[in-house]
Amino acid sequence: MSFKQNFLWGTSISAAQSEGAWNIGGKSPILLDYATSGNPTTNSRTIHFIDENGNRSQMPMMVSTKIPKGAKLEIFNDLYYANHNASDFYHHYKEDITLMSEMGFSTFNTSISWARIFPYGIEGGINQEGVEFYRNVFTECKKHNINPIITLYKYDEPVYFMEKYGGWTNKEMINQFVEFARVCFTEYKGLVTKWVTFNEINMLLANTITGHLETEEEPNQKYIEVHNQMIAAAKVVKLGHEIDGNNLVGCMICGLCNYPLTSDPYDVMETYKRFQDEFCYCADTMMRGSYPGFVKRIWKENNVDLKITEEEKVILKEGIADFLAFSYYMSFCVTTHEDAESSQGNIFQGVKNPYLEFPSWGWSIDSIGFRYFLNFLYDRYQKPLFVIENGLGAYDKEEDGKIHDPYRIDYLRSHISEMKKAVEEGVDVMGYTTWGGFDLVSASTGQMAKRYGLVYIDMNDEGNGDFHRSKKDSFYWYKKVIKSNGEDLK
Numbered sequence: 001m002s003f004k005q006n007f008l009w010g011t012s013i014s015a016a017q018s019e020g021a022w023n024i025g026g027k028s029p030i031l032l033d034y035a036t037s038g039n040p041t042t043n044s045r046t047i048h049f050i051d052e053n054g055n056r057s058q059m060p061m062m063v064s065t066k067i068p069k070g071a072k073l074e075i076f077n078d079l080y081y082a083n084h085n086a087s088d089f090y091h092h093y094k095e096d097i098t099l100m101s102e103m104g105f106s107t108f109n110t111s112i113s114w115a116r117i118f119p120y121g122i123e124g125g126i127n128q129e130g131v132e133f134y135r136n137v138f139t140e141c142k143k144h145n146i147n148p149i150i151t152l153y154k155y156d157e158p159v160y161f162m163e164k165y166g167g168w169t170n171k172e173m174i175n176q177f178v179e180f181a182r183v184c185f186t187e188y189k190g191l192v193t194k195w196v197t198f199n200e201i202n203m204l205l206a207n208t209i210t211g212h213l214e215t216e217e218e219p220n221q222k223y224i225e226v227h228n229q230m231i232a233a234a235k236v237v238k239l240g241h242e243i244d245g246n247n248l249v250g251c252m253i254c255g256l257c258n259y260p261l262t263s264d265p266y267d268v269m270e271t272y273k274r275f276q277d278e279f280c281y282c283a284d285t286m287m288r289g290s291y292p293g294f295v296k297r298i299w300k301e302n303n304v305d306l307k308i309t310e311e312e313k314v315i316l317k318e319g320i321a322d323f324l325a326f327s328y329y330m331s332f333c334v335t336t337h338e339d340a341e342s343s344q345g346n347i348f349q350g351v352k353n354p355y356l357e358f359p360s361w362g363w364s365i366d367s368i369g370f371r372y373f374l375n376f377l378y379d380r381y382q383k384p385l386f387v388i389e390n391g392l393g394a395y396d397k398e399e400d401g402k403i404h405d406p407y408r409i410d411y412l413r414s415h416i417s418e419m420k421k422a423v424e425e426g427v428d429v430m431g432y433t434t435w436g437g438f439d440l441v442s443a444s445t446g447q448m449a450k451r452y453g454l455v456y457i458d459m460n461d462e463g464n465g466d467f468h469r470s471k472k473d474s475f476y477w478y479k480k481v482i483k484s485n486g487e488d489l490k
């Protein structure tokens with residue numbers, strides 16, 4: 001058998017993209033609650049607000065622009081906000097966990113919404129209703145022998161923090177996060193032993209939706225924010241070990257796999273730099289406990305001075321992550337030649353690889369890249385890897401009351417098959433969770449129509465649907481894969 005006996009199989013969702021109940025159970029609003037949906041070609045996700053002159057205004061969500069000075073985020077009744085109800089996991093978690101159990105899951109990844117636990121920071125007090133919600137979810141998992149892996153931060157910090165502290169440039173956010181983690185580790189001791197600190201922490205380097213309600217941008221802002229998050233993560237790794245010796249606390253990086261478009265040495269160099277800039281900047285620091293040498297180049301190019309203290313150096317050293325979790329969807333090419341055609345991703349972009357297909361939302365399919373990446377990362381970090389997101393977003397069509405999704409099965413089959421080879425080649429993989437096994441709201445476009453699920457959820461982009469769950473063909477296929485511990489991929 002290629003995969004270890006205790007290999008973890010499951011799926012991954014997130015609080016903000018699945019739970020809904022955006023203003024129920026004491027939760028405070030998060031930035032995504034103010035975002036309407038878009039689509040990949042003509043219309044980006046949009047944040048709506050009232051500007052400083054009292055006028056209704058809006059801005060695209062996935063940009064580096066900060067929400068303008070004096071703006072007030074507001075919900076408008078004439079707009080539809082997909083994240084408000086999402087897939088209503090909040091009210092369907094028992095049914096969903098039963099379906100997970102039917103598929104034979106040994107794990108399940110979701111995030112804890114910070115805004116449910118501390119809606120208004122430490123100063124506002126713990127929201128007990130939020131604490132109990134997740135206790136119920138994890139207890140239900142335990143009932144079904146599902147050993148969850150839980151992400152502490154995934155696009156769901158209260159907007160309150162942005163308004164009060166201006167976001168992650170403020171070191172107070174570190175204290176706030178550590179306290180939030182302390183509550184989670186303490187309350188869920190015995191129910192959860194695998195944790196991830198920040199989801200795709202490297203995405204912040206691309207100015208993504210983790211959100212700022214900043215007024216004036218500081219030149220080095222994103223590096224300061226990432227630095228503060230990495231310090232917070234390192235503290236939380238240490239704390240997690242102190243609270244429960246059984247805890248494993250990992251980091252999570254967006255898996256950006258790049259190839260040089262040509263054999264031009266400039267393309268090769270540029271590709272390597274891209275890997276350092278986008279992936280290793282965070283992964284090296286969190287997996288090795290100090291910033292790598294090449295940051296000298298990055299900080300010089302970007303005129304960054306982080307003023308790292310001796311104390312912070314010790315914190316990073318003492319908080320090395322136990323495992324490296326990462327997402328992998330596609331690969332990109334990098335070139336220094338100007339005439340290359342670009343290809344899509346949800347945030348980062350690259351140029352088009354002529355050897356690959358781009359069937360869905362302009363994202364490439366590259367399962368060999370997955371194997372290459374698994375080998376590459378294990379060689380570099382020599383710590384267990386956890387594949388926490390992998391999947392295909394596609395339009396699903398119901399026929400005779402059923403969803404036949406051979407395209408999704410093909411995607412997952414080819415990726416699991418390459419992961420199996422990597423394991424046979426010596427890579428230590430702890431587990432694999434497909435992304436979005438229960439249809440949810442796309443992070444980049446805000447669409448429900450971009451479906452990753454093994455389970456279909458009846459909700460469309462206009463808010464019509466009754467949230468009933470139905471099994472797609474991929475549900476039965478994945479069940480077979482899990483039962484055979486990855487041996488039967490037919």
Ligand code: BG6
Nearest residue numbers: 200327346393441442443444445
């Ligand atoms: C990952 C994110 O990068 O990509 C998920 O962690 C996201 O939250 C996933 O949903 C797929 O991207 P999208 O834009 O298709 O939802």
